[in-house]
Amino acid sequence: MSENRSYAILGTGALGGFYGARLQQVGLDVHFLLRSDYEYVKKHGLFIESPDGSFRLSHVNAYRNVLDVPPCDVVVVALKTTQNNLLRQMLPSLVKDNSVVLVLQNGLGVEEDVAAIVGSNRVMGGLCFTCNDKVAPGHIRHLRYGVITLAEYACNYLTCGITERMLQVKSDFESAGVLIQLAEDLLLARWKKLICNIPFNGLTVVLNATIKDLISDVHTRALIEQMMQEMVAVAAAYGRAIADDYIEKRLKFIAKMGPYRTSTKIDFDQRRSLEVEAIFGKPLRAAQQAGLDTPQLAMLYRQLKFLDTYYCTNQAIAVLSH
Structure with missing residues (x-):
């Protein structure tokens, strides 16, 4: 991955909107895919309400059509798993040769579904511990916490240890004030x-x-x-x-x-x-x-x-x- 990494956020809700906005706030190149909130966010941006400091991004790179989103170094899957049937249409146009797909979803086996589309070597798992809610279009309320546990995915959930690209993603999120924990065993x-x-x-x-x-x-x-x-x-x-x-x-x-x-x-x-x-x-x-x-x-x-x-x-x- 390049030193100045770009991020695509699939699912600009309580989770994806919060983390994506934090990354943009510190100067990273972030692209947001939206559905129902597209018109509002395109015009008004994103507002993050947080005890750690509220802020507004008056302009964000907002897209309604995934084909308009440029390929990015890190593609963050922050959709609810009930929408994973859409990933086969979304992911192929977003990944480059060295892209990472970071799966910020709850549940078991979610990385396997993504790996079937983009390949196991591109997938990283992220487990979020945060209390967030989207209270209105473009308005995300963060109540507390925010830590993400990162771990590499491998076929059959083999243990991967700590990799260089985990450290790179960790560096980006921690520059945005998000605490990151690294795990050697995703399963x-x-x-x-x-x-x-x-x-x-x-x-x-x-x-x-x-x-x-x-x-x-x-x-x-x-x-x-x-x-x-x-x-x-x-x-x-x-x-x-x-x-x-x-x-x-x-x-x-x-x-x-x-x-x-x-x-x-x-x-x-x-x-x-x-x-x-x-x-x-x-x-x-x-x-x-x-x-x-x-x-x-x-x-x-x-x-x-x-x-x-x-x-x-x-x-x-x-x-x-x-």
Whole structure:
């Protein structure tokens, strides 16, 4: 990659808009692909509201058509996984010989889907820990955190170690004030995040509760721990050992986070399609393939499929039909 790296942001929502704006703010060449917000952002730019310092970018490189976006050194996939069917149309025109495709998505196996389009050697995974919401067109509210864990992808999720291009991407994000952690094993990092994502993202929806509600109640806390233990067992079946005290440490940290809404709860409240398959379905099928019984995850998956179908997908179809 070149020294002055260019970035394409696919999905200028709460996540992609926030990180892309931070990169542009410090002078990097950033290009934003938008859909519904295109007209507004083209005219008014992006506004980031943040406790770390709010700012407005009055002009951004905004595009409605992916074919108008120039090929970039780093292509950031910040779409919801429910839109991954669009990637086969989007990615080929954006990558150069030495481009990196950085996948900032939740769930399991998301890098495999991208690698099938651009090749394994181009793919890097990014796991975001941040509390963001898009509150209006071109207006993103960042509440807290923002750290990204970076790790290289290889076929079958082989461990890659720390590479030079990871250090280059890290340098760009850290120049923009984004904390970056480097991981040698992408699959281990994915399982560690799923251990928290699965119970909290799922239960905040099916129980209509905040994280603080769930972790403060003795019954839901016990349920959370059961789900976490299920995921530790599945990770172990795929050769990724999680430390015995990992769950206890994560729960203590999460208990201090306050009553914020998870990304899945935000999607449900706004009746957007839920990332059920990426976050819950793929881990469930991985458990089944390993011969493991995960009853709590299985029940949560089926509950979310029902809610997604009857409250999100059907409503979206009804809106489009009018």
